[in-house]
Amino acid sequence: MLIKNCRYLLTQNKNRDVLENVDILIMDNLIARIAENIHEKENNDKVIIFAENKIVMPGLINTHTHLGMHSLKGICDDKELHEWLDKVTTEEKKLTKEQVLQNTENGIKEAVRFGTTTIYDSYKYALERAELFQRLGVRACISETVHSLQNIPKAEQFVEMLLQDKKHLVTPIIAAHAIFSTNEDVLKAIIDLSEKYNVIRRLHLGETRRERFEVQQKTGKLPVEYLHSLGFLNERALLVHCIWLTKGEIKLLAKTQTKVSHNPISNMKLASGGIMPLIEIMEEGVVIGLGTDSVVSNNNLDLFEELKITPLLHKQYRWDPKVITPQEALDFATIDGAKVLMLDKEIGSIEVGKKADIITIDIAQHMIPLNNVLSNIVYCANGNDVCDVVIDGKIIVKDKQF
Ligand SMILES: [Zn+2]
Secondary structure, X not given: OEEEEEEEEEOOOOOOOEEEEEEXXXXXXXXXXXXXXXXXXHOOOOOEEEOOOEEEEEOEEEEEXXXXXXXXXXXXXXXXXXXXXXXXXXXXXXXXXXXXXXXXXXXXXXXXHOOEEEEEEEOOOHHHHHHHHHHHOOEXXXXXXOOOHHHHHHHHHHHHHHHHOOOOOEEEOEEEEEHHHOOHHHHHHHHHHHHHHOOOEEEEEOOOHHHHHHHHHHHOOOHHHXXXXXXXXXXXXXXXXXXXXXXXXXXXXXXXXXXXXXXXXXXXXXXXXOOOOHHHHHHOOOOEXXXXXXXXXXXXXOHHHHHHHHHHHHHHHHOOOOOOOHHHHHHXXXXXXXXXXXXXXXXXXXXXXXXOOEEEEEOOHHHOOOOOHHHXXXXXXXXXXXXXXXXXXXXXXXXXXX
């Protein structure tokens, strides 16, 4: 495949180079060459995407969602999290396996159409969902939340099966819901599995202030300190939300190389009260990715919205427009998202040797003038501007059609 005459190419490589009028040659599923005027003879399969009026960039990476809930969109607006959980959990119990898989397919199609090429999706029926992602040609990380020790063998089997198949587009993750909804034995078992197979372990943390009081009352420790005492925190640990953290807890995350998923729209919609101390987390050097969370608390899968709202929210919160740049925001949605999912050797930037996960953005009327291409991508573009989506070297969306 040849992506011809990219008007702008946001590489997201180490130097964050923005190239103009270059071609990208893709061989099999890998980026083979980036140069001007690559001859069509080199393009074995003759597939060409013309990009003279496009911005070409790495596909976005959604580090937190639950696609199986897609049909519950709009059923529970304007509720506080614990009330929201009660209502939504009741409705989730009514979903059949077929509905969950249909919801997942609808969610994949929406997210990918809007430019996301890797989705970390956590829900029931992990194996069937993994097969669905594989069939649709979409890269994913998949977990099924472990609620009790009885679920551990099934989770282990899932991890083993996916790790055996090197061509699989899906990477397994081990997940528990949250400290308040699980127990210590489950958390310890998750740590063991994650260490044994070198896969990520994920937990929702600090989404409400109430969780802090409950954990402190029960354990005498702050939530992050408590996780650290169990041995949960290291480079394989992924914590989602992280709104209610102290500076000491942030330092612990940095020291242990724990990763964080920031879901600003979901947090605002559920009125989690505080605002994630993103700038303090960045200053300590913790790796951060962006997530939409499910459409029940968002209510869509257009990660371009998170890309815009993240800098806006934190500028406003800190009374300082300088605290976060468009480049830093774009890093969260691409290369840093890849680091969060431990996939940064394969994806997250457009560089020779990496997997070809690439999107093209139409330079439409509202994208003109292009005085600053980065600024336009972060503050001006939206998911509808995405024209083509290439995942693992294959065209998944062509001219805005999945
Ligand atoms: Zn979640």
